[in-house]
Amino acid sequence: MPNIINKVTKALSRIVFLLVITGGAVFHFSRMQIDFSNVEVWSLAFLVFSYLSFRMNAFNLLDLGALGRRFSNPHFQLRSSFFFLSFVGGLLFIGHCFRHWSLSTHGFDVSYAHQALFFPYDKGVWLKASVSKAGTVLGDHLMFAYIFLSPLTMFLHYDEWIFFLQVVLLCGTLWFFVTRSPLKTDPGILLSVFIIILAHRGLRSGMLFDFREDVLAFVGLLGMIFSLWKKSVACYFLFLIFTLLCKENLFAVTFFFGIPILFSETLRFSKFERQLLFVGTVGLSMIYGYLALKIFIPHYTVLKNGDHPIVGRFSSFGKTVPEIAFHILTTPRYWGEILKTCFGFNKIKYIVFVLGPYAFFYRSKEVLWWAVLAVPGIMMNICHDYTNMIALVFHYELIVLPGLIAALVLGIADMNKTTSSGRPSPLFWGVLIALCFSGKWPGHFITSKIPTASEWHLYRELHHLDKTKKVAVDLRFSSQINYLRDFILFDPGELKLYEQISPTEWMQKVDTWIIDPQSKEEHGWAQYLFAHGFQLSPGISLEDPAWILVRR
Numbered sequence: 001m002p003n004i005i006n007k008v009t010k011a012l013s014r015i016v017f018l019l020v021i022t023g024g025a026v027f028h029f030s031r032m033q034i035d036f037s038n039v040e041v042w043s044l045a046f047l048v049f050s051y052l053s054f055r056m057n058a059f060n061l062l063d064l065g066a067l068g069r070r071f072s073n074p075h076f077q078l079r080s081s082f083f084f085l086s087f088v089g090g091l092l093f094i095g096h097c098f099r100h101w102s103l104s105t106h107g108f109d110v111s112y113a114h115q116a117l118f119f120p121y122d123k124g125v126w127l128k129a130s131v132s133k134a135g136t137v138l139g140d141h142l143m144f145a146y147i148f149l150s151p152l153t154m155f156l157h158y159d160e161w162i163f164f165l166q167v168v169l170l171c172g173t174l175w176f177f178v179t180r181s182p183l184k185t186d187p188g189i190l191l192s193v194f195i196i197i198l199a200h201r202g203l204r205s206g207m208l209f210d211f212r213e214d215v216l217a218f219v220g221l222l223g224m225i226f227s228l229w230k231k232s233v234a235c236y237f238l239f240l241i242f243t244l245l246c247k248e249n250l251f252a253v254t255f256f257f258g259i260p261i262l263f264s265e266t267l268r269f270s271k272f273e274r275q276l277l278f279v280g281t282v283g284l285s286m287i288y289g290y291l292a293l294k295i296f297i298p299h300y301t302v303l304k305n306g307d308h309p310i311v312g313r314f315s316s317f318g319k320t321v322p323e324i325a326f327h328i329l330t331t332p333r334y335w336g337e338i339l340k341t342c343f344g345f346n347k348i349k350y351i352v353f354v355l356g357p358y359a360f361f362y363r364s365k366e367v368l369w370w371a372v373l374a375v376p377g378i379m380m381n382i383c384h385d386y387t388n389m390i391a392l393v394f395h396y397e398l399i400v401l402p403g404l405i406a407a408l409v410l411g412i413a414d415m416n417k418t419t420s421s422g423r424p425s426p427l428f429w430g431v432l433i434a435l436c437f438s439g440k441w442p443g444h445f446i447t448s449k450i451p452t453a454s455e456w457h458l459y460r461e462l463h464h465l466d467k468t469k470k471v472a473v474d475l476r477f478s479s480q481i482n483y484l485r486d487f488i489l490f491d492p493g494e495l496k497l498y499e500q501i502s503p504t505e506w507m508q509k510v511d512t513w514i515i516d517p518q519s520k521e522e523h524g525w526a527q528y529l530f531a532h533g534f535q536l537s538p539g540i541s542l543e544d545p546a547w548i549l550v551r552r
Helices: 002-022 039-055 074-101 111-118 146-152 159-179 187-198 201-208 213-229 233-244 250-255 258-263 271-300 309-313 321-330 332-340 345-359 365-382 401-417 426-435 442-447 453-462 503-509 520-530
Strands: 025-028 033-036 471-473 488-491 512-515 534-536 547-551
Touching: 002 039, 025 442, 039 426, 074 159, 074 187, 074 201, 074 442, 074 453, 111 146, 111 159, 146 213, 159 187, 159 201, 159 213, 159 401, 187 201, 187 401, 187 426, 201 213, 201 401, 201 442, 213 233, 213 250, 213 365, 213 401, 233 250, 233 271, 250 271, 250 365, 258 271, 258 365, 271 321, 321 332, 345 365, 345 401, 345 426, 365 401, 401 426, 512 520, 520 534, 520 547
Parallel strands: 471 488, 471 512
Antiparallel strands: 025 033, 512 547, 534 547
């Protein structure tokens, strides 16, 4: 019996390895489909059989935690860790490109960010965004930090370039942080550490889906943590300011840094220095929070007749962002209403999947001082009914993960000191537990989003529009024309432009229309355009996923 269990364990280890590397496959049949791409089920079986094998003293599987100790050259482990991180990041970059080339990206995520990075200052407008009613991304989120990245993007107007920067920023920050953390004294465990870190689906989603302000916030938050660990006060406050400028709600996350500053034994500061750091951190966070909620948001939304996302999610608490913030902070009745929304089944499931991959290593008070940095981000994601923020397929976990990763690193460093010989390393079990929460790995998203010939043809056509013409587009296909300095966004449901102009004026103002024929409203509007002087652009047919209509 022990021999059979051990053979099953080894077979399961090979299956998990194959799924992580290749992403698996989904087999479609006439009446059913078989999904062989989800790592979670196989990892759970691997975990159970590994435990049974260990209890029966039949465990002789290669211990991932001791992988580095089987090789005398520590540089081999550094190279293998770097290769694994680059491999996963590279697959995510390709998967992101395939999503874009197969016309699966969305305007609010791509045009919303990319156009601002391509045209950081245009005709008196900072961080231009044609998809925003305010005309700038600042009307929806205070993404001032985009300005720091724009020198790398303002001259290269290619979406793929931003996708590449996204992966480089996240993977590069992770590599720098982990390899210079307390784990640097034992490079033999780095491969296992990176497997655990990348097993978090929220992190991989942050690289696979669209570039947003939380990518820069991830860099800033890890930079703050690293600066504290290295006792670099100047760098800490520079990263603090950078992080605050990434988004209007990050003052709540930086505010929580006061907890590890006061209580973490990892930091080498005197009591007086801790108090000064605490006052500086909390003070700057509260000052910027006030400026953001009271001054900047009203300026870029109310004064420009726009709507802020905070108003949409908390409209029952007020009509403006300052009013909502004031009511939430001062009205106990609203506290109970918010807490009620945090305890549904889907919210609890979300919390489990956010904390689960790393929770095995959260065993000491010291570790928890850093894990607490994730609390404000988690609360912001679950305290309303906007389900996208708990789907674990977007960028929302990137402001949660820095604190969790810092706690993970400290937990592994502490646990690795007490590992007993002759038994599987805690890292082995940590890897398996993390994989049990990891879902589908990058290879799956490549094979599932390979662009068809018609999609690739339309992608090429959409990226060669005449830049001198005025273009009108709906939200879906606006993601493909970020290289244009300006375009008009129309609402297919109401068939009206945000400028509120009449149909006759539409005909005079717009030279090129991008129509989604699958939309009943847009299809009808296209027929109207065909009858009033427009035709399909050369190279576009009625069978294409979108129609490009130009004047005859």
